[in-house]
Amino acid sequence: ICFVVTKSFLLTCCLPIFLMGMRYYFSRKVILHYLDCALHTDMSDIEQYYMKPPGSCFWVAVLDGNVVGIVAARGNEEDNTVELRRMSVDSNYRGKGIAKALGRKVLEFAMLNNYSSVVLGTTAVKMAAHRLYESLGFKHVGVVEHYTLPGMTRSLLERMFFQLRYHRYRLQLREE
Numbered sequence: 001i002c003f004v005v006t007k008s009f010l011l012t013c014c015l016p017i018f019l020m021g022m023r024y025y026f027s028r029k030v031i032l033h034y035l036d037c038a039l040h041t042d043m044s045d046i047e048q049y050y051m052k053p054p055g056s057c058f059w060v061a062v063l064d065g066n067v068v069g070i071v072a073a074r075g076n077e078e079d080n081t082v083e084l085r086r087m088s089v090d091s092n093y094r095g096k097g098i099a100k101a102l103g104r105k106v107l108e109f110a111m112l113n114n115y116s117s118v119v120l121g122t123t124a125v126k127m128a129a130h131r132l133y134e135s136l137g138f139k140h141v142g143v144v145e146h147y148t149l150p151g152m153t154r155s156l157l158e159r160m161f162f163q164l165r166y167h168r169y170r171l172q173l174r175e176e
Contacts, residue, residue, distance in 0.1 A: 019161075026161040033151030041150075042072075043086070050074065055082065055113055059105050061089070061098050068093040071102035073109050082110045084120040094128075103136045111173055118171045123147060123164045130167065138169035 003012040042049040050058035055075020061068050069089040075082045084106045089099045110118045120138065122129060134140070147166035148154060 022157070023161045026158050030149060030152055030158065030162050034149045037150040038086075046072075055115075057109055058086075059102060061102055063093065063098075066090075069098045069102055071106055073106045075113065075115065080114075080116045081119050082106070082113070082115045082117075084118055087120075099132055100136065103132065107136065107171070107173075116172070116174050118173065120169050122167050122169070123149070124167070133169045136171065138171045140167060141170045142168045144168070 002015050003009065006012065046058050050056045050072045053075070055077065056073055058070070058072045060070050067090075069087075071087040072085040073082050074085055084103065087099060087102055089102075107118060118138070120133065122133070124130065130140070144166040145163075146159070147164040149164065152158060152162075
């Protein structure tokens with residue numbers, strides 16, 4: 001279509017490169033803003049946000065003296081759920097069962113604290129993350145299209161070049 005409209009072979013060849021560049025730019029911009037928000041909210045004071053409140057906790061996986069993974073749990077007394085949050089494993093250590101061990105730690109914590117269910121949300125595009133949650137017993141309960149991360153402006157260009165799906169999962173531990 002580009003060639004028919006412009007009659008320019010050069011422009012037709014450059015357009016996909018330009019579009020991929022824009023996608024990269026906006027993806028990087030959104031992710032860096034999100035990380036900045038995380039580092040200035042709960043991750044800036046883990047003790048205050050995850051260790052002091054009742055029903056919340058934070059774990060670190062250490063291997064050979066190096067931090068290789070983290071996960072947090074944040075309790076919600078209103079609906080007696082605990083949210084699995086901030087699960088992350090260093091890319092050099094993925095596929096070694098670290099994420100599964102961290103996930104099981106949150107489930108154990110939830111059972112010990114008598115929560116009725118564990119919930120989580122993820123924007124992960126890698127199917128391995130979704131398989132991990134399902135292997136832990138979580139059920140996929142919905143998708144939010146065009147999800148907005150903290151720090152996103154939702155400008156027209158941002159919406160054109162960067163879109164997220166937010167997947168929600170739930171693991172029912174016991175009936176209320």
